[in-house]
Amino acid sequence: xxxxxxDIEKAKKTAKKKAAAAKEATAEAAVAAAExxxxxxxxxxxxxxxxxxxxxxxxxxxAKEVGxxxxxxxxxxxxxxAVAAEKVRVGYDKARKDLDHLVEDVNEYVQDNPGKSxxxxxxxxFFLGLMMRGRRD
Amino acid sequence: xxxxxxxxxxxxxxLDELMPEELDWQRLVRAYPLAxxxxxxxxxxxxxxxxxxxxxxxxxxxxxxTLAENVNTFIGKQVL
Numbered sequence: 001x002x003x004x005x006x007d008i009e010k011a012k013k014t015a016k017k018k019a020a021a022a023k024e025a026t027a028e029a030a031v032a033a034a035e036x037x038x039x040x041x042x043x044x045x046x047x048x049x050x051x052x053x054x055x056x057x058x059x060x061x062x063a064k065e066v067g068x069x070x071x072x073x074x075x076x077x078x079x080x081x082a083v084a085a086e087k088v089r090v091g092y093d094k095a096r097k098d099l100d101h102l103v104e105d106v107n108e109y110v111q112d113n114p115g116k117s118x119x120x121x122x123x124x125x126f127f128l129g130l131m132m133r134g135r136r137d
Numbered sequence: 138x139x140x141x142x143x144x145x146x147x148x149x150x151x152l153d154e155l156m157p158e159e160l161d162w163q164r165l166v167r168a169y170p171l172a173x174x175x176x177x178x179x180x181x182x183x184x185x186x187x188x189x190x191x192x193x194x195x196x197x198x199x200x201x202x203t204l205a206e207n208v209n210t211f212i213g214k215q216v217l
Binding site: 103106107110111113114115116117118119121122123124125126127128129130132133 | 146147148149150151152153162163166167170171173174175177178179180181182183184185186187189190192193
């Protein structure tokens with residue numbers, strides 16, 4: 001009887017030891033799994049970070065290219081504007097000189113022929129008035 | 138005296154007759170040429186617009202009358 005009790009106690013102790021060992025093994029396995037998962041997540045994060053850095057670098061280069069293109073376009077536009085402004089200025093100066101010469105010539109002619117000039121101006125006005133009246137009628 | 142000068146003096150005489158005697162229009166025209174031409178053109182325009190046809194008819198009649206008179210004088214007989 002006493003032997004049986006000792007055997008049972010011994011078996012209990014053995015079972016307890018095995019249970020503790022199993023628990024410890026399970027915990028170690030869980031820790032290892034968590035470590036593996038953590039490592040995998042860290043690797044994925046690192047890969048994503050690298051990918052993001054790559055995309056950001058590409059975008060920066062594109063932005064630089066666009067900026068350079070804009071600068072070139074701006075320079076070309078400024079140059080064309082300067083050329084057009086110069087042409088307009090030259091044309092304006094020429095037109096003004098021509099007008100000055102014309103006014104000068106008219107003044108000179110009127111000084112020399114006052115009566116004839118006045119009659120020509122009145123005749124031109126008369127003709128225009130007659131034409132406009134004709135159109136109105 | 139050239140043809141142009143004669144025309145110029147005719148125009149001056151015509152304007153002398155049309156303008157009041159106390160008005161020295163030649164001096165004014167020489168002093169303000171562009172303004173004088175503008176005034177003349179505007180005056181002519183208004184005259185043409187308001188009395189244009191009557192003036193043209195009168196001038197045509199005068200020209201026809203003068204021509205007929207010259208032709209009659211040249212031929213020496215009243216044909217027109």
